[in-house]
Amino acid sequence: MSSIYLLIPLSLLLLGVGAWAFFWAVNNDQFDDLDAPARSVLDDDPQAEVNPSSAGPAQSR
Amino acid sequence: MNAISPTLAAGHWSSETAGEGHAVFNAEGIHCANCARSIRTGLEALPGLRRVDINVVDRRVSVVWDTARLNLASILAKVAALGFKPVPLVGERAVAAQRLERRTALKRTGLAGLGAMQLMMYAVGLYAGAFSGMDPALAEFLRWTCLVIATPVLFYSGAPILRGAYDDLRRRVLGMDVTVALALILAFVASVVNTIRNVGEVYFDSVAMFIFFLSLGRYVEMRGRHQSANVTEALARALPETVQRLDSTLTTPSRIPLGEVVVGDRLRIGSGQVVPVDGLVVQNVALLDESLVTGESAPVTRTVGAALLGGSVNAGAAFAMEVTRLPQDSTLHGLVRLLERAQGERPRLGLAAERMASWFVVRVLLLTAVVGIGWYFVDPSRAFPALLAVLVATCPCALSLATPVAIAAATSHLAKLGVLVLRADAVEGLATIDRVMLDKTGTLTAGTPKVLRCATRAGVEPARALALAAALEAGSTHPIAAAFRPHADPTLHCHDAREIAGAGIEGRIEDQRYRIGRASFALEGTGDASHRGTLEGVVIADARGWLADFRIADELRGEARATLDALRALGITPALASGDRHEAVDFVATQLAISEAAARLSPEDKLAMLKRSQQAGHRVLMIGDGINDGPVLAAADVSMAMGRGSPIAHAAGDLLLLRDSLAALPQSIEVARRALAIVRQNLRWAAAYNLAAIPLAALGLMPPWVAAIGMSLSSLVVVFNARRIAAPNGGH
Numbered sequence: 001m002s003s004i005y006l007l008i009p010l011s012l013l014l015l016g017v018g019a020w021a022f023f024w025a026v027n028n029d030q031f032d033d034l035d036a037p038a039r040s041v042l043d044d045d046p047q048a049e050v051n052p053s054s055a056g057p058a059q060s061r
Numbered sequence: 062m063n064a065i066s067p068t069l070a071a072g073h074w075s076s077e078t079a080g081e082g083h084a085v086f087n088a089e090g091i092h093c094a095n096c097a098r099s100i101r102t103g104l105e106a107l108p109g110l111r112r113v114d115i116n117v118v119d120r121r122v123s124v125v126w127d128t129a130r131l132n133l134a135s136i137l138a139k140v141a142a143l144g145f146k147p148v149p150l151v152g153e154r155a156v157a158a159q160r161l162e163r164r165t166a167l168k169r170t171g172l173a174g175l176g177a178m179q180l181m182m183y184a185v186g187l188y189a190g191a192f193s194g195m196d197p198a199l200a201e202f203l204r205w206t207c208l209v210i211a212t213p214v215l216f217y218s219g220a221p222i223l224r225g226a227y228d229d230l231r232r233r234v235l236g237m238d239v240t241v242a243l244a245l246i247l248a249f250v251a252s253v254v255n256t257i258r259n260v261g262e263v264y265f266d267s268v269a270m271f272i273f274f275l276s277l278g279r280y281v282e283m284r285g286r287h288q289s290a291n292v293t294e295a296l297a298r299a300l301p302e303t304v305q306r307l308d309s310t311l312t313t314p315s316r317i318p319l320g321e322v323v324v325g326d327r328l329r330i331g332s333g334q335v336v337p338v339d340g341l342v343v344q345n346v347a348l349l350d351e352s353l354v355t356g357e358s359a360p361v362t363r364t365v366g367a368a369l370l371g372g373s374v375n376a377g378a379a380f381a382m383e384v385t386r387l388p389q390d391s392t393l394h395g396l397v398r399l400l401e402r403a404q405g406e407r408p409r410l411g412l413a414a415e416r417m418a419s420w421f422v423v424r425v426l427l428l429t430a431v432v433g434i435g436w437y438f439v440d441p442s443r444a445f446p447a448l449l450a451v452l453v454a455t456c457p458c459a460l461s462l463a464t465p466v467a468i469a470a471a472t473s474h475l476a477k478l479g480v481l482v483l484r485a486d487a488v489e490g491l492a493t494i495d496r497v498m499l500d501k502t503g504t505l506t507a508g509t510p511k512v513l514r515c516a517t518r519a520g521v522e523p524a525r526a527l528a529l530a531a532a533l534e535a536g537s538t539h540p541i542a543a544a545f546r547p548h549a550d551p552t553l554h555c556h557d558a559r560e561i562a563g564a565g566i567e568g569r570i571e572d573q574r575y576r577i578g579r580a581s582f583a584l585e586g587t588g589d590a591s592h593r594g595t596l597e598g599v600v601i602a603d604a605r606g607w608l609a610d611f612r613i614a615d616e617l618r619g620e621a622r623a624t625l626d627a628l629r630a631l632g633i634t635p636a637l638a639s640g641d642r643h644e645a646v647d648f649v650a651t652q653l654a655i656s657e658a659a660a661r662l663s664p665e666d667k668l669a670m671l672k673r674s675q676q677a678g679h680r681v682l683m684i685g686d687g688i689n690d691g692p693v694l695a696a697a698d699v700s701m702a703m704g705r706g707s708p709i710a711h712a713a714g715d716l717l718l719l720r721d722s723l724a725a726l727p728q729s730i731e732v733a734r735r736a737l738a739i740v741r742q743n744l745r746w747a748a749a750y751n752l753a754a755i756p757l758a759a760l761g762l763m764p765p766w767v768a769a770i771g772m773s774l775s776s777l778v779v780v781f782n783a784r785r786i787a788a789p790n791g792g793h
Contacts, residue, residue, distance in 0.1 A: 004199065008206055015179050015210065022171045026164050 081111070084133055085123040088145040089162065091115070095229060095236035095422075096145070103143045103232075107131060122147070144228035159287050166280045173218035173273035176210050177266065183207050184266035184766075197259075204256040204263050211265035215249055219272045221279070235422045237458055243426075244452040245271065248765060251445060264449065267766040271453060274773025278458070281780045282466060304337050305329040311344055311381050319388055326384045330375045338371045339386040348377025421457040421751075428455070432759045443761050450758035454768035455751055459775040463743030466783035471736035474787045479720040480701075480729045487715035490699035491733035493680050497628060497726075498671060498693075500685040501639035501649055504703060504723070506615035510544040514598075514612035526609035528553055530601050533566050533577045541599060544613045565599075577601040580610075614645060617652060620724040625653050627727035633682075636674070638667045638693075667693045684726075685714075701726075736786050743779045750775040 025031065091097060097115040100122060104113045109130025114123045124136055137147045148158045183203050190200055216223075219242075226242030229235065245268055252263040305314035307327040314329045319337055322328070327343060330336055336349070347363040351373040360376045363369060369382055372393035386392075429451045436444035468489075472482045482488060499505055515523045528550035534542035535549065536558050555575075558568035565578015576583045583600040584607060598612045625635050637658035639646045650658035659670055671693055674681050683697035694700035694714055702714030703721070718725065754771055757763040763771070 005202065008202070011179065012206065012209065015175060019172055019175055022175070023168055026168050026171070031164075031167055032160065 080128050082126045082128045082131075082133060083123070084136070085121055086137070087120045087148045087158075088115075088122050088140055089120065089148055089158070090145040090225070090228070091120045095234040096225070099229075099232040099234050100140060100143055100145060103139055104136065107136065107139060110136070143232065163280075163283065163287065166276065166283055169218040169221070170273065170276040170280050173214050173269060173276050176214035176218070177269035177273040179210055180207055180214075180266040180269045187263070201256075201259050204259075207263060207265040208253060208256050211249065211252070211268055214269045214272055215245060218276055219245055219268075222272070222275065235426070237422060237456060237461065240422055240425055240429075240452055240456050241271075241275065241458075244449055244456075247445075247452070248449055262446070264765055267449075267453075267764075267769045270766060271769035271773065274769065274777065275458070278462075278773060278776040278780055281777070282462065305331070307381055322384055322388060324384050324387060328382050328384065329379060330382055331379045332375055332377065334375050336369050336371055336373045336375065336382065337391075338384050338388050339391045340369045340371075340382040340384045342367050342369060342380055343383045344381035345378065347375065347380045347382075349373040350376040421455075421460060425452065425455045425457070428755065428759070435759075436761065446765055447759065447761040449765040450761070450763045450768040451755065453765060454754035454758040454763060454772050456772050457747070457751060458772065459747035459750060459779045460744070462776055463747050463779050464740050466780050467736050467740045467743060467786060470783045470786040471732055474732050475716075475729055478725040478729055478732070479718065479722075480725055481717040481719060482715075483717055484715040487699055488733050488736055490680075490715065491682065491730055492737035494682040494699060494730070495632060496634050496636060496674055496679040497682045497684060498636045498638050498667075498674065498697070501615075501637060501641055501646060504684050505621050505637070505649055505653065506617055510541060510613045510615040512544050512548070512611050513614050515609055516612075517609040518607055521608045523609065524548075526601060527611075529570060529575060529608070530577055530599075530611065532570050533558065533568050533575055533601070536560075537566060541613060544611075573603055575601060575603050575608075580607075583607065614648070617649060618723060620722055622653060624723040624726055625655070628730075631727060631730055633730070634679075636670075638662055638670050640664075640667075664692055668696055671696055684718075684723075732786060739782055739786060743782055746782075747775060747779060 088100060091100070100115055101113050104110055104124065107126075109127040110124065111127060112123075112125040115121070122140065126133075126136065140147045183206060187195075187200060187203055187207075189195075190203075222238050222245065223242050225236065225238035229239050248264040248268050252265050252268070255261040255263055303316045303318055304322060305328060306317050306322070307314050307329050309327075311327060322338060328337070328340070330347070342363050342365050344365065346365070347367075347369065348360050349363060349369070350360050351370055368385075370393070371386075371388070371391035429448055432451045433444050433448035436447045471488045475482055475488070512527065515527060517523050517526050527545065527548035531545040531549035532553040532555045534545045535555060537560055553570055555568040555570050558566055560566045561578070561582065564582040565576060567574070567576045569575070576585070577599060580600045583602040587602055587604060587606050598610050600610050601608045628635055634657070635653070635655050637646060637650050637653075637655045639649075639658075639660055640662055641660060643660040646658050646660035649655075659666070662670065671681055671683065675698070680698045683694050683700045685694055685700070685702060694702065699716065700714040701716040701718055703718050716729075750771070754763065754768065758768055
């Protein structure tokens, strides 16, 4: 029964780790946009659009 | 609290016209009717303040003040002194503030959730131990562990509630937070005392659970609020800070701030850039995405000379434009202002619910005291749990949330359909109409009339007659003028054009006097009286007599038929009220099977027709172009203005149809009806819950933790129920 005096502090520690991980995730943009990342695989590869012959640079000259 | 710099105050917060300042801002920290009331009372005490409107759901405060006696900085300082934090509505700061608010709320909710889970596990252990005889030392250890977890939950996750209650008390009002905080503090303090004394019950699990569910409800409600604010913010954020002005040869651009743009300037709009103000295309063909201003998702092409709406995005190659309206008069700005005004207003429905909630708070506190005293005489050991349960279970959170969340959800859904809600009561009004009165020109018809037939006097070339008519009508804004525009001859110019309202136009072309208009006007003084009775259309005449008789008609909108059928299916009778000729109105009415159609109505006649309908017990939606129909729109139960092509900022409607189409109308009415049904459902549910919970809690049949779950779930049900408005078929 005395093991519980070790296990309960351990569960507290785990709670602390869980809370810290959650706070870290929130602070690092993990919950800011829950929809767009799921769709991002469907978007075109941005590198394919970078084309030196496009109108952009020509107009800025 | 950051000091608000005067430059910021002048630039981003407010506008001033004729000695009157207007500003709309968010006040962080508003969460109930009483907060709103204290801001109102506080601000109204300032000398020179003319009006305050506060929307609890959006936390928007809109103020109007006399610039000679008051300035914005002192208003904002006053709001801050009352314990709220004023934040600008639009721009980067607002977005950052929103993100911070969202993240903090999420962290608070998360911590409360984790803590509540853990505490419930220990609580189960303690309950089970109490029955099967637990080692008292272990029980004591568990209670201390609970205390360790519950303390950060109360003081971090519960901080907004405690803070809200503190502010309420300091302002001497009784808000919802007061009862909640009272319950939390009582439960927590009693638990701490019992832990130290090592006897009796602890309620740490109830405290954490209550905080978790409350934070969750507020978090969900906050997300909805941020979403509905996004429409306005997307509009306002769209504007660039600088623009590229072109010189007279349209070649070299120079960067100037948007504020320095004047009418007549020529601007270069690069690919992907936003058209900053209203104007005309002057070079190249523009391919534009107008979804921001009109909701129309398909790109549109505008050729040289065509009008551009500020806020559209250049989806094609670079082009040059000429500025026709200053930024502050442009469509986009007008829209933002209208929306801000609407969001600063409080709907009647919401006001009633708020009053009910604050009335409730006082009763809850009285009842709690009565229950506590009653139990003290019956069974002192059960007095505290019963008192706590009453306090928690009867908090009228659900009651005060019921209406605003539903209205906010409906507003943001309507915006997606291209219908802007400009008055707070419009959703309720739209839901209850059973009759719609439509204008013809520009509403049921496309508003671009065409010349269908041209009968000329012997010897007059039809093309010549059309060109003369086009020259005469060139300066006119009357819808008829548009019919002649395609027939214009650039070599013909009209001088001394004079428009006689309701009759026609008189002018000189190549030193000849011409008149165009109704036969009676055109032939006046020509001596050509013989034709007066036979000419029916628009007549052009020179000094000798008539030249041509044009038959002009306006085409029906493609979607008009389907829209009216859909309206009838909703039980709404359409009626047609037009200022146009009998035959034109009859033609449209027959095609659309409208039985009640009236022609040749002056605005006063339309008003009378509307009043008759209302006296017969109908609730009428009036749809018009928003300018000429002003008084009629204002008198109708709800009004909708067609936004396209009119100076939006002056539109008089309660609702604004952004797209140049009626197709969204039936769907909007369905959304409004659904919203109203949900408001009623929510109110019934909240009232039923509170009425059922009070006796149970007062009789001691409901332990505090059940009360916490019950109260929180009733709020969550209300919030999630409102989200159904956006997903009618249970989501797809």
